[in-house]
Amino acid sequence: MTGMGDRILGLCLLVLAVAYGWVAQQWPEPFGGAEGVGPETFPTMLAIVLVVGSLYLMIKPDADARWPVGKSALELVISIIVLVVYALLLEPLGFIISTTLAVGVLSWRMGAPPKGSFVTGLVSAVVVFGLFNYGLSLSLPNGLLGGF
Amino acid sequence: METIGFLMDGFAVALTPYNLMFALFGAFVGTLIGCLPGLGPANGVAILIPLAFTLGLPPETAMILLTSVYAGAMYGGRISSILLNIPGDEPAMMTCLDGYPMAQQGRAADALAISAIASFAGSLIGTIGLIMLAPVLARFALTFGPAEYFALFLLAFATLGGITGKNPMKTVIAATLGIMISTVGIDISTGTQRYTGGVLELYEGIDFILAIVGLFAISELLFFVEARMGKGRSKVKVGKLTLSFKEIVSTIPTQLRGGVLGFIAGVLPGAGASLGSFISYTLEKSVLGKKGRFGEGDIRGVVAPEAGNNGAASGALVPMLTLGVPGSGTTAVLLAMLISLNITPGPLMFTQNADIVWGVIAALLIGNVLLLVLNIPMIGVFVRLLSVPPMYLLPIVTMVAFVGIYSISHSTFDLYFMIVFGVGGFILRKLEIPMVPIILGLLLGPEMEKNLGHALILSDGDWTTLWSSPLAIGLWLVAGLGLVLPPLFGPLLRRRMRSAIKEGPVSD
Numbered sequence A: 001m002t003g004m005g006d007r008i009l010g011l012c013l014l015v016l017a018v019a020y021g022w023v024a025q026q027w028p029e030p031f032g033g034a035e036g037v038g039p040e041t042f043p044t045m046l047a048i049v050l051v052v053g054s055l056y057l058m059i060k061p062d063a064d065a066r067w068p069v070g071k072s073a074l075e076l077v078i079s080i081i082v083l084v085v086y087a088l089l090l091e092p093l094g095f096i097i098s099t100t101l102a103v104g105v106l107s108w109r110m111g112a113p114p115k116g117s118f119v120t121g122l123v124s125a126v127v128v129f130g131l132f133n134y135g136l137s138l139s140l141p142n143g144l145l146g147g148f
Numbered sequence B: 001m002e003t004i005g006f007l008m009d010g011f012a013v014a015l016t017p018y019n020l021m022f023a024l025f026g027a028f029v030g031t032l033i034g035c036l037p038g039l040g041p042a043n044g045v046a047i048l049i050p051l052a053f054t055l056g057l058p059p060e061t062a063m064i065l066l067t068s069v070y071a072g073a074m075y076g077g078r079i080s081s082i083l084l085n086i087p088g089d090e091p092a093m094m095t096c097l098d099g100y101p102m103a104q105q106g107r108a109a110d111a112l113a114i115s116a117i118a119s120f121a122g123s124l125i126g127t128i129g130l131i132m133l134a135p136v137l138a139r140f141a142l143t144f145g146p147a148e149y150f151a152l153f154l155l156a157f158a159t160l161g162g163i164t165g166k167n168p169m170k171t172v173i174a175a176t177l178g179i180m181i182s183t184v185g186i187d188i189s190t191g192t193q194r195y196t197g198g199v200l201e202l203y204e205g206i207d208f209i210l211a212i213v214g215l216f217a218i219s220e221l222l223f224f225v226e227a228r229m230g231k232g233r234s235k236v237k238v239g240k241l242t243l244s245f246k247e248i249v250s251t252i253p254t255q256l257r258g259g260v261l262g263f264i265a266g267v268l269p270g271a272g273a274s275l276g277s278f279i280s281y282t283l284e285k286s287v288l289g290k291k292g293r294f295g296e297g298d299i300r301g302v303v304a305p306e307a308g309n310n311g312a313a314s315g316a317l318v319p320m321l322t323l324g325v326p327g328s329g330t331t332a333v334l335l336a337m338l339i340s341l342n343i344t345p346g347p348l349m350f351t352q353n354a355d356i357v358w359g360v361i362a363a364l365l366i367g368n369v370l371l372l373v374l375n376i377p378m379i380g381v382f383v384r385l386l387s388v389p390p391m392y393l394l395p396i397v398t399m400v401a402f403v404g405i406y407s408i409s410h411s412t413f414d415l416y417f418m419i420v421f422g423v424g425g426f427i428l429r430k431l432e433i434p435m436v437p438i439i440l441g442l443l444l445g446p447e448m449e450k451n452l453g454h455a456l457i458l459s460d461g462d463w464t465t466l467w468s469s470p471l472a473i474g475l476w477l478v479a480g481l482g483l484v485l486p487p488l489f490g491p492l493l494r495r496r497m498r499s500a501i502k503e504g505p506v507s508d
Helices: A004-025 A041-059 A070-093 A095-109 A114-135 B002-014 B017-035 B041-054 B059-084 B090-141 B146-160 B168-182 B208-227 B245-250 B252-267 B272-291 B299-315 B317-323 B329-340 B354-375 B379-386 B390-409 B412-430 B436-458 B463-467 B470-501
Strands: none
Touching: A004 A041, A004 B168, A041 B168, A041 B436, A070 A095, A070 B208, A070 B390, A070 B412, A095 A114, A095 B390, A114 B390, B002 B017, B002 B090, B002 B354, B017 B041, B017 B059, B017 B354, B017 B379, B041 B059, B041 B208, B041 B329, B041 B390, B059 B090, B059 B299, B059 B329, B059 B354, B059 B379, B090 B245, B090 B252, B090 B272, B090 B299, B090 B317, B090 B354, B090 B379, B146 B168, B146 B436, B146 B463, B146 B470, B168 B436, B168 B470, B208 B329, B208 B390, B208 B412, B208 B436, B245 B252, B252 B272, B252 B299, B252 B317, B272 B299, B299 B317, B317 B329, B317 B354, B329 B436, B390 B412, B436 B463, B463 B470
């Protein structure tokens, strides 16, 4: 069946719209009594619009996009993991070390030779760190290089 | 003639050494951003917002910086079109048609120089148009009540897909998603907690800056990873400048036509710079007809689209500054900056923040002169930077995005959120859900709700007030047309554009 992508998206959006609309109906009436518009009025309208939109997507989906499979998909997952790990390690390891690793791994996975990648990572990390900490006096985490 | 007076005040703001320095920096960075494939203007401005913010720049300086980046990016887009035959951004697509053949014939330097001049002419015409039109429109917009504003916001969403947009329903879905994200947090009028799930970080709502950076910058990185375009492409040698003065003079009519058409296309909702460059190229082709060698490296084929897209870029600022309703992705990002500076965009800005508005307009004029001066002698620098392959560049850009977001709040929570937006943006872009309506929804959602609330309170809860004035009805009608027309005329226009481009690259 064609248009699976859009149908699945439509289904997800439908669930989202219903949940979003349902949550809006649960809020307590604001202090001072109900007026013409409460906190739930606008979200309810949005939920209705999204329900209509998602149904339309499921009934009339567009042709499917080409989704990455195999190696491309793996590379994508690796990149996302690198980003998450980067955010995770930014404070404990400090800006310079974590940035060298993150930029290095990303460029290497995008096809650069490993040595060049990590040198790029290190240089860009040091330049940005210097610029921010000394030039703009915005402190980035020092981490392990505490006395730097 | 009070406009002239305001403009002079604007120059006084823009010409201070401090602001001038930022304008120069912005113009340089903007050109770079524009010419690097994969870093469109909206993307570039988005990455710079957190930086402008954390530097603690005064509002007018921040806006001058970002406007210069915007203008610069429009200049830069042509460099990769001419040398690599890949447009840096969508409006630069038409420049490939004659620019690349010129480069192949060894006239790359000429093509770059004449396109810089054409960009200058287009921008100048567009900015003059902006100066004349904006105050008039702002005065008119003062008559808008809450009901009219509500309709105007709908119009902005409806026309955002543009005349060439594919599936209007996807625009609607994207806008709704954006507005839904904007409702997270504590409701301003009643204090009810909405969709926070008790998470403290969500009480103030989701910061649209991190959403924008995630949706643009992170998803762009993922696209490059997927396409494995890390190595970049081969480019044409630049060679010597052989452009004669006579040749420049011969293109003046083309520059004027292109600039004016582009400006008009830029002001109209939903048309934008792509259409501006397309129309001016087609017009030029039909005006000159057989006298030109369009598609084989005719110099006017480079001039027309460049004048057009830069005219449109200035034109697109008109609705953004006067109504607070941006017509394109980049102007939406500029609007995000204004909102985060606590400036309420719209007609009142012309009276309450006149120094900022006119400072920005003056900066646009100054920026253009700077760009022209920068672009002719320094073209070599940009060309060399163009050969930095994306595999080094994009990770660094991503890192700068991380730094920018981190330095706003010093919390890694925001970084995770940004990654979530990036991955979500990637998936949605794959499914052809456009990003710009999401961002516009995020920005305009709170305003829309506020205006709806005001309109209903004024009318004692009578919903018909939303379409009771003739002006509101007009806006609703145009919004309706904006949704109905693209499916009818879009395929026709797209086919024309494609047949004009033939094997030209398809940018998203």
